[in-house]
Amino acid sequence: MDRSIREANELMEVSREQLEVMRRQADEALEQAERMNELLGRVVRLTEPLERAQRSGEYAAERLKRAIFGPEEAAQASIEAEIIAEETALAEQGEAATEHEASPQPPDPSER
Numbered sequence: 001m002d003r004s005i006r007e008a009n010e011l012m013e014v015s016r017e018q019l020e021v022m023r024r025q026a027d028e029a030l031e032q033a034e035r036m037n038e039l040l041g042r043v044v045r046l047t048e049p050l051e052r053a054q055r056s057g058e059y060a061a062e063r064l065k066r067a068i069f070g071p072e073e074a075a076q077a078s079i080e081a082e083i084i085a086e087e088t089a090l091a092e093q094g095e096a097a098t099e100h101e102a103s104p105q106p107p108d109p110s111e112r
Contacts, residue, residue, distance in 0.1 A: 065074035 065077055
């Protein structure tokens with residue numbers, strides 16, 4: 001009987017220790033999540049002015065095009081610029097895919 005009680009107490013102590021370890025891990029994970037959230041907030045605060053400046057620059061460029069070329073030619077130039085940007089992005093994606101395919105791959109152990 002004493003042995004059963006002693007074993008039960010030992011199991012309860014081990015369980016308490018495991019729960020304490022789990023609690024500490026949860027606390028550490030929560031602290032890390034809070035730090036990450038704070039860092040993300042900083043990134044957002046830092047990028048917002050850059051995004052506004054970019055939009056402002058795009059607006060100013062569009063207004064200049066309209067003032068210099070007139071509304072029709074400015075609209076056509078904007079369309080052409082978008083097409084060029086899309087083609088450039090597609091070309092860069094193709095180059096990246098080609099580089100990835102050409103990179104040496106480690107030997108497959110199942111092919112032995």
